[in-house]
Structure formats: C-alpha cells, structure tokens
Amino acid sequence: MTTLKRRSLLLGGTALGAIAAIPAMQWLGAAIAGEGEGPVPGTFEITRTDEEWRRILGDDAYYVMRMQGTERPFTSALLDEHREGIFHCAGCDLPLFDAATKYDSGTGWPSFYQPLDNAVGELVDNSLGMTRTEIHCRRCGGHLGHVFNDGPAPTGLRYCMDGIALKFVPKAA
Ligand SMILES: [Zn+2]
Numbered sequence: 001m002t003t004l005k006r007r008s009l010l011l012g013g014t015a016l017g018a019i020a021a022i023p024a025m026q027w028l029g030a031a032i033a034g035e036g037e038g039p040v041p042g043t044f045e046i047t048r049t050d051e052e053w054r055r056i057l058g059d060d061a062y063y064v065m066r067m068q069g070t071e072r073p074f075t076s077a078l079l080d081e082h083r084e085g086i087f088h089c090a091g092c093d094l095p096l097f098d099a100a101t102k103y104d105s106g107t108g109w110p111s112f113y114q115p116l117d118n119a120v121g122e123l124v125d126n127s128l129g130m131t132r133t134e135i136h137c138r139r140c141g142g143h144l145g146h147v148f149n150d151g152p153a154p155t156g157l158r159y160c161m162d163g164i165a166l167k168f169v170p171k172a173a
Helices: 002-013 015-021 050-067
Strands: 085-089 095-098 120-125 132-137 143-148 158-161 166-170
Touching: 050 143, 095 166, 120 143
Parallel strands: none
Antiparallel strands: 085 095, 085 166, 120 132, 132 143, 143 158
C-alpha cells in the first residue's frame, strides 16, 4: 500500500512526461503489466478474490504475485536449490520450470533459461522507466518475474524469477 501511494505521488509529479511516454498500444487496450500496480491484467483459468489470494499466499508472496512486486535479491532459499525437480507456481501449483534449466545468473534471483511448455504468459511492462517483458503463470496469472535476452545457451534468455512465487518439488528418489 505504501508503495502504491509513493508511486502515485511520483506519477503526479511527472504527469506530462508519463503521458508522453504511454505507448500507442496502451491506447488500443492491449494488456500492459506494471511493477507494484496490482494483478497482472487478463483473464485466467484460475481466479480467486483478493482476500483469498492474500490468505493462500501470505503477505510477501501476495505482494509479488498479485501486485507485481519484486522480492529483494539474494533473499530466496531457492537460490541454493540444486536438486533435480520441478519449480511450481506458488499460487496454483502449475509446473513452470525444470531444475535442469536453472542456472546461477549472479543477480540474486533464481534464474532459468527456459520455462516448461505452455507454462507462462508474457506482457509488456513499461514501468520504472524501462521496457521489460513481464512473466506470469498462464493458469492463475500470478506474477513471477521478467525475462531478459542476456541468458545462456541454448535459448539466450534469462527468466529472472521471484523465488517466493515458486515452490520446488524435488524429483522422487
Ligand atoms: Zn499459477
């Protein structure tokens, strides 16, 4: 909530600049994501009330997944998770990333070079004065992080994920 207020003030102070920066596609009604601005826009298979999400996720994951927040770097226990297994959505349990595609990007956020098939959706995110590609769970719309094009082979992509939005399920022995 405090973040929202602060952002509103910032926007108020630079209203003219902000209006000039709104890309054409926003006027056309295309879905655009935004850091800290609330749920990822769109229609998703799994929907819950705000109250339900807050209860299911807890405050920290709620802020990341339902407000499009970003967790502080180097805070996720999943950075040190190196077992075989699958990373699932913390909101709806959809399998999202195979541990075999995880690598150490040095950024402080769990990073992957590729999601599982039909696992994530993408949106343009023009918040914070830059253009990024937002990544969310395709089933519940929970915000997961962003993808950048400075990743390793074979894809060259870096899926920079908030660890708190993921749940690791180790491969059965
Ligand atoms: Zn999900």
